[in-house]
Amino acid sequence: MSPSRITHYVDGADWSGATDRTSQVFNPATGEVTGALDLASADLVGEVVASAAKAWPEWADTSLARRSKVLFAFRELLDRNKKEVAALITAEHGKVLDDALGEVMRGLEVAEFACGIPHLLKGGYSENASTGVDVYSLRQPLGVVAVISPFNFPAMVPMWFIPIAIACGNAVVLKPSEKDPSAALAVARLWKEAGLPDGVMNVVNGDKEAVDALLTHPDIKSVSFVGSTPIAKYVYETGTAHGKRVQALGGAKNHMLVLPDADLDLAADAAVNAGFGSAGERCMAISALVAVEPVADDLVSRIVDRMGKLRTGDGTRGCDMGPLVTGPHRDKVTGYVAAGVEEGATLVVDGRDADFDGGDDGFFLAPTLFDQVTPEMSIYRDEIFGPVLSVVRVHSYEEGLRLINDNPYGNGTAIFTNDGGAARRFQHEVEVGMVGVNVPIPVPVSYFSFGGWKSSLFGDTHAHGIEGVHFFTRGKVVTSRWLDPSHGGLNLGFPQNT
Structure with a gap:
């Protein structure tokens, strides 16, 4: 079967133009090339931004009541089509179907949060701040905003930003990962079905050329990015140098601190x-x-x-863990495994030697465990982004806390303990943005905000929650004085929001 064409989504329709450049999209479980992805030139990015800029004013002037109806309709459509979107994620990313479905549902939560936009955009009002003078605040949309999302959550991460950006009255240009774009395109089409005007939601596929075009285009007002720290820093510096508001979420090296009083079965399951x-x-x-x-x-x-009970293979076959996203990435991770052995760590479980329930050419590496890891080793220092777990031994809570706080990343962390005082001390003292207490993956719910500290975040604003609403709007304060007017006219009908 020849690879299918995957293209851009512009002005409410799949793009029909010709392209000079494409990239391959794989099924990671088989190694098969399943798609040929059109890569946008800088000129095409400019055309897409122009389309969004043309559609934006009318959407910005649309009432909150009508915007909310679109949000509610989108929420229902995404819920109805969640299994189909999850299947697209598994086909191109490789994660197992249950995990892919969980990703879609976490994105759905942000859409549900955005449905409350009339309340979220309420300003403040002070009557008679001075004699006969009233002062009130309001928030207005930015214009055309860009979202650049990573391969590891092709549906959820775009959903951290897009529903809130649209609810606030902006138009969006999404640049998904070129490794697994189909889920984002499917979600974009649901916005049209929900009643969103053409041009308000657009998807442009591409590589660095497309990213740079978005970062430098004068009509892009903000950029939301999630990816590795070096690229996040580049996105932040380039975007802000061109006058844009930027939230760039970077990489991580997340630690789980296990105290001697912890429930070790719970901790082992969590690890x-x-x-x-x-x-x-x-x-x-x-x-x-x-x-x-x-x-x-x-x-x-x-x-x-517990690792001995896990099955690695094709995510559609009921396995516990799927493949890595590409062959080169799998090879990079196995390179770290070899480096860990060379640097003196104890390789307890070697995922390179496992049997895999998938295609012979799939990008597989089974769960891998190192013990006796020290902070000088590359498997500790670097974000591997693969199924490699390193055990570091310390002799006290203080030593463990110091290890975590000395790390340049500050995305997420967890402590496992039955001591409430120790947990409370940890959440206060640890220099990390998201903290779990007996919770191994402390991803905040949608009405809180997601984001780390230190080299895990560039910019001042986290994703979704009220910080997301503030990121996609600008504040304005109005001071007014009016003569007392008289009003007339009769209308006995019940007033309605339109």
């Missing part, structure tokens, strides 16, 4: 789930387990026992 879910391709994955002695030997034994 396996958070370390190997989605093949470790999560910015909130636990990749460093910090065990406070004397529990390390016992904890490692329990983790090994």
Whole structure:
């Protein structure tokens, strides 16, 4: 079967033009090329932005009541089509179907939050701030905004931003990952079905040329980005240098601190789930387990026992863990496994030697466990973004906390303990943006905001929640004085919002 064409979504329809450049989209479980993706030139990005800019004013002037109706309709359509979107994620990313469905549902939560936009955009009002003078505040949309999303959550991460941006009255240009674009395109088409005017939601596929065009285009008012730290820093510096508001969420090296009083069965389950879910391709994955002695030997034994029950293979076959997203990425992760051995870590479980339930050419690596890892090793220092869990042994809570706080990343962390005082102290003292207490992947719900500290975030604003509403709007304060007017006219009908 020849690869199908995957193209852009502009002005409410699939793009029909010709392209000079394409890239391959794979099924990671088989290694088969399933799609040929059109890559946008800078000129095409300019055309897409112009289309969005043309559609934006009318949408910005649309009443909150009508915007909310579109949001509610979109929410229902996404819920109705969630399994189909999940299947697209599994086909191009590789994560198992249950995990893909969970991703869609977490994105759906942000759409539900955005349905409350009339309340979220309410301003403040002070009557008689001075004699006869009233002062009130309001928030208005930015214009055309860009979202640049990563491969690891092709539906959820765009949904962190797009429903709120649209609800606030903006037009959106999404640049999804070229590795797995189809889920984002499917979701974009649902917006049209929900009643969103053409041109308000657009998808442009591409590589660095498209990214740079969005970062420098004068009509793009803001950029939301999620990806590795070096690229996040580049996006932030380039976007802000061109006058844009930027929120750039970067990489992570998430630690899980296990105290001696913790429930070790709970901790072992959490380490396996958070370390190997989605093949470790999560910015909130636990990749460093910090065990406070004397529990390390016992904890490692329990983790090994659980790892022996996992099946790695095709995400459509009921396996526990799927492949990595591409062959080169799989090779990069296996390179870290080799480096860990060379640097002196103890390789307890080697995922390179496993049997895989999938195609012979699939991009597989089974869960891998290292013990006796030290901070100088590359498997500890670097964000591997694969199913590699490193156990670091420390002798006290203070030593473990210092290890976490000394790390340049500050995205997510967790503590496992039955001591409420220790947990409260940890959540206060740890220098990380998202903290779990006996929760291994502390991703905030939609009405809170997602984002880390230190080199895990460039910009001042986190994703979704009220911070997301503020990011996609500008505040304005009005001071007014009026003569007392008289009003007339009769209308006995019940007033309605339109």
